[in-house]
Amino acid sequence: MSREVRTRFAPSPTGGLHLGGVRTALYSYLYAKKHKGTFVLRVEDTDQTRFVEGAEQYIIDCLAWCGISADEGPHTQGEYAPYRQSERKEMYKKYALQLVESGHAYYAFDTPDELEAMREQLKTSQNPSPQYDAHTRMDMKNSLTLLKEETEKLLADQVSYVIRIKMPKNETVTFTDMIRGEIKNETNLVDDKVLLKGDGMPTYHLAVVVDDYLMKITHAFRGEEWLPSAPVHVLLWSYLGWGDSMPQWAHLPLILKPDGHGKLSKRDGDRLGFPVFAMDWFDPKTGETTKGFKELGFLPEAFINLLALLGWSSGEEKKFSRRKNSLHRSRWNECIKEAPNSILKKQNGSIMNGSRICRWQIVRCS
Known part of the structure; x- marks a missing residue:
């Protein structure tokens, strides 16, 4: 590898840490350590x-x-601080304005009522949820349809606006995923995502590109679930002139509910009889506590072992492995490449855990 490996885990502080999030952090951490690189924690609190x-x-x-x-992170600091996105607000606006100047983004002044009216007017049985995209933007109130003087006056009058990416028509965006190989997306199927919100804060789409570039994430x-947004991010890397620095992506398969219907959500733990958080989470808004693996008596090694086997298998019948062994799985991407989404069930497949043996089953489904 020509560049020092730098990975990141970028959670949002909106509640308990779902086991899917811990799995993402685990893969990021292990990949960095395997390649003697740097693991970054970035807080996405926009x-x-x-x-x-x-x-x-x-x-x-x-x-x-x-x-x-x-x-590196908000509590350890580092060369690329600050590591909270809320503390990097002015950086994002600078690049959003750069995209407007280059013609790859535009100001949109539509009110919520106007947006709803557009959706109602264009809604059909074939298209029940019309989007703000190449097909509709020229009928909306934005800097593409307004005269330059009109746009400047609205900005001078501090009329609320957002900045949207201008998705190109009839193009195919291609990138190579570390797990899935070559992926192609048609731009006609993607809406003009908001990049900068009315409060001046960026959306995920802009912030993740800017931060990954400035923090030299490889x-x-x-x-x-981020695959549909990938073409937006690829284009932003290109439009900002950073195409050669774009990180390699690995889109991990979902963890499904025990019945196989839908992504395992944070609300499923108590209802389905097993935890979805690493540790107990007390929600200050509701006053409720959701149980975690730690408080149920799990050793961290057992929990990590469970996560490491979700979605793929090395082909070996292992019931327990230590983190240091996982560091040397040189073919992890080959193992997970063909792995479908995984279902977590509280039966079969033992996890040895000191004071107890909890029986779980990891099922792969197409």
Whole structure:
């Protein structure tokens, strides 16, 4: 590898840390350590409406219990601080304006009522949820349809606006995923995502690109739910002139509910009879506590072993492995490449755990 490996885990402090998030952190951490690189913790707290007090420290405590320690982050600092996105607000606006100047983004002044009217007017049985995209943007109130003087006046009058990416028409965006190989996306199927919100904060789409570039991230692990947004991110890397620095991506398969229907959510733990958090999470908004693996008596090694086997198998009948062994799985990407989404069930497949044996089953489904 020509560049020093730098991976990151970038959770949002909006509640308990889902085991899927811990798995993402685990892969990021192990990949960095395997290649003698750097593991970065970055807090994505741009959505202040969903911010939960205490969630950031809870995330750090969960990672520490799992033996995952960041080389750089909000509590360890580093060369590329600050590591909280809320403290990097002006950086994002600079690049959003750069995209507007280059013609790859535009100001949109539409009110919520106008957006809803557009959706209602264009809604059909074939298209029940019309989007703000190449097909609709020229009928909306934005800097593409307004005269330059009109746009400048609205900005001078401090009329609320967002900045949207201008998705190109009839193009194919291609990138190579570390797990899935070559992936192609048609731009006509992607809407003009908001990059900068009305409060001046960036959305995930802009922030993740800017931060990964400025923090020199080389490899990024994230859930496959981000695949539909990948073409937006590829284009942003290109439009900002950073195409040669884009990280290699690995989109991890989902962890499904025991019945196989839908992604395992944070609400499923108590209802389905097993934890979805690494540690107990007390929700200050509801006053409720959701049980975690730690408080149920699990050793961190047992929990990590469970996560390491979710979604793939090395082909060996192992019931327990230590983190240091996982560091040397040189063919992890080959193992997970063909792995479908995984279901977690509380039966079969033993996990040895000191004071108890909890029986689980990891099922792979297509």
